[in-house]
Amino acid sequence: MNFEFTEEQKMIQQAAKDFAERELLQDVIERDEKSEFATEHVKKLAELGFLGMMTDPKYDGGGMDTISYVLAMEEISKIDSSVAVLMSVCNSLVIWGIETYGNEEQKQKFLRPLASGQKIGAFLLSEPEAGSDATSQRTTAEDKGDHYLLNGTKNWITNANSASTYIVIAQTNPEKKHKGINALIVDKNSAGITLGPHENKMGMRSSDTHSVMFNDVKVPKENRIGEDGFGFPFAMKTLEGGRIGIASQALGIASGAFERALKYSMERKAFGTEIFNHQSVAFKLSDMAVKIENGRNLCLKAAWLKDQHLPYGTASAMAKQYCADMAMEVTTEAVQIFGGYGYVREYHVERLMREAKLTQIYEGTSEVQKIVISRSLLK
Amino acid sequence: MKILVCISNVPDTTTKIKFTDNNTAFDQAGVQWIINPWDELALTRALDIKDAQAGMVEEITVINVGLAATEPTIRKALAIGADKGIRINAEPKDAFTVASQLADVISKESFDIILCGIESSDSNGNNVGGMLSELLDMPSVSSVSHFDIKDGKVELKREIDGGQETVSTPIPFVGIVQKGIAKEPRIPSMRGIMGARTKPLQVIEAIQTETLTEFATYDLPKPKAACKKIDPDNVKELVQLLHNEAKVI
Structure with missing residues (x-):
């Protein structure tokens, strides 16, 4: 090792x-x-x-x-x-x-x-009524012989406006339920695509999030990824790797807040000494450091498994759930260490706290990760 | 034209400096090493010229005097865009050792432009560039803040008291560069990092040289005194403190 x-x-x-x-x-x-x-x-x-x-x-x-x-x-x-x-x-x-x-x-x-970075991509899975329950896709990709006809609405789409290439998850054969779902590569400039307004979010506000509406959008048959009906396993496998990215993001939010809080604790004085010298603050920082180290190890373990071509779905769910929840705890403590200064924008930690919240929600909520993890315990 | 950039391997500028062996040696434990910032800016400018004037600059080589542990620093230079790396396998004990080792290798090659940072951020000696040009019997231009190649001719600008001086020099020459030569160092791209794996890094055995300097002791600067705040209306107290305590007036 x-x-x-x-x-x-x-x-x-x-x-x-x-x-x-x-x-x-x-x-x-x-x-x-x-x-x-x-x-x-x-x-x-x-x-x-x-x-x-x-x-x-x-x-x-x-x-x-x-x-x-x-x-x-x-x-x-x-x-x-x-x-x-x-x-x-x-x-x-x-x-x-x-x-x-x-x-x-x-x-x-x-x-x-x-x-090569010439184009940006977006992944369109969530819908107004299908977030955590990804099997309930309402967006349809009707098979028209040489093309699919796409209709429906996708929600909370990151990069919706900046992206040129969409991967859209949509239902082709509703009677087959999740086995009827397909993944299609869609040019964002196709006729029939409209975007909702930029979402006014609590955090990650400069991320480009919109809903996307499809109205009779023609998608060539050759743009389908995999065999007919491969869309659901495609989405699930892809999200396994996605969790490593979001877990690492949550890790970074936590370690960013921690580094700022540690620095501040060694500069800010109260009762005649730097606040780091007060045990209540030092212990907070100690707890934060341990949690961040745990989170980093989980992320790296999941990444290592993926690099070794070993199963990493459970490891990535553990990393995502732990790091997201940990980021919420660590950023909250960072704001506490900053006191009043932590509650104003110029010290960054309040923003990091707002950003941490989203990591518990998107690309599989913490609760969904626990479903994935607990199911793996029975195997 | 062939450009050579001499690079030093120095501690990251945020390193907490500590000494060992009765304050006669720098404690290297846990230190992160980087390309000396002046050298990195020299390399950045050389790469900018190569990018802007395709064909004018044939090759950019970086050279370092150091033991095997300095190779990650050379690889970083290759990742940023240098074409070749050379490591002279010797401990850079003092400026004369470094200049002598460099001169021996450079004299056997055919570089048109040799760039050195004005100083290294660890020892701040300001010596290697001058010594190198003398050992190579080449002209040198110091404090270079701008470097360009126009119509095949080298144009250099130097900062002088109250202004700037434009200098031209025949090649080959040694340019000793200071900040201003490039805005900020380049960040290596993924492709650059990947490409650095396969770029040539030649290791040359060192020649025997004299070490002319012996370091007796190192001392850390005194810790900064606590800041005293004085009421803006109380100028008298300020003057007294500056006179009696700080002893600056």
């Missing part, structure tokens, strides 16, 4: 840290307040290859391992979770999904521009 990172992994971690501190930090508060998408920053992130960092270089990806991805996600999320979630959706869901299950023609046509 080896807990040491390779020089390459350390280099990627440092590159992500430098990018976050040099590029994202300068206007993260302002973008959060204005719900403004980080257009220029995302362009630079894409140029550096962070959006397709695990993809095979023959499809213009970075060829890095999942450990490197966890390290990069943590560093970006310490500063700006809105950018981190874009990175997670592109890497873990859209790109991984097409690379793993798409055919060669789909990889040449859709994967290459996504992996």
Whole structure:
């Protein structure tokens, strides 16, 4: 067993840290307040290859391992979770999904521009009445011979406006229930697609979240991923990897808040000494450090399993559930350590606390993760 | 043109400095090492010129005097965009050792432009660039804050008291660069990091050189005194403190 990172992994971690501190930090508060998408920053992130960092270089990806991805996600999320979630959706869901299950023609046509960062992807699964229960898809993909006709509404779609390539999960054969679901690659500029307004969210406000409406959208048959009816297993397998991304994001939110709280505790004085010297504060920081270390180990374990081509679904669910809940606890304590300053925007920790909440909800709530974990105990 | 950038392996600038062996050696435990910031800016400028003027710059090589532990720093330079790396297998004991080792290797190669950072962020010696040009019998330009190649000719700008000086020099030469030569160092891309795996990194055995300097002791600066706040209306107290305590007036 080896807990040491390779020089390459350390280099990627440092590159992500430098990018976050040099590029994202300068206007993260302002973008959060204005719900403004980080257009220029995302362009630079894409140029550096962070959006397709695990993809095979023959499809213009970075060829890095999942450990490197966890390290990069943590560093970006310490500063700006809105950018981190874009990175997670592109890497873990859209790109991984097409690379793993798409055919060669789909990889040449859709994967290459996504992996090289020229295009952004979005993963359209959630619906107004199908969030955690992904089997209840109301969006339909009617089989019309040489194409599918897509109708319905998708909700809470990350990158909905910035993306060019959608992967849409939709029902083709309702009588077959979840075995009738398909995954389709859809050009966002297709006729019949309209977007709802930008969601005015509690956190990750500069992430580009919309509902997406499909009205008789024609999708060529060759854009279906896998065999007819493969959509549900496709979505579930893809989300297994997605959990590693969101777990690492939650980890980064927690460690970002922790680092700020630790620094503040060594500068801020109360009762004649730095507040770190008060045991009530030192013990909080100690608890936070242990939880973050636990979370990091869970993320890295899940990533390692994935890199070894071993089953990682339970490990990624554990990492996602633990890190999301842990991030909520750690950021809440960070705000407490900052006191009044923690409740105002300029010190970042209140934003990190708002961001942490979403990690308990999206890409499978903490409760859904517990279903996955508990079911695995019986196997 | 072939450009060589000399890079030092230095502790990260946020490192907490500690000494060992009765304060005669730097404690390297747990230290993260980086490319010396001035050298990294020199490399950045060389890469910018290569990108902007395809064909003008044939190759960029980085060279370091150090033991095997410095190779990650050289790989970082390759990940940023340098084409080749050279490591001279010697401990960089002092400026003369480093300059001598560099001069020996450079004299056997054919570089047109040799760039060095003005100093290293650990020892702040400001010596290697000058010594190197002397050992190589090449012209040198110090405090270079801008470097360009126009119509095949090298144009350098130096910061001087109250202004800026533009200098031209025949090649080969040694350019000793300071901050301003590039805005900020490059962040390596995923492709760059991946490509660095396969770029050549040549290890050259060191020659015998003299070590002219012996470090007697190192001392940390005194901790910063606590900040005293004085009422803006109480100028008299401020003057007294500056005179009696700080002893600056």
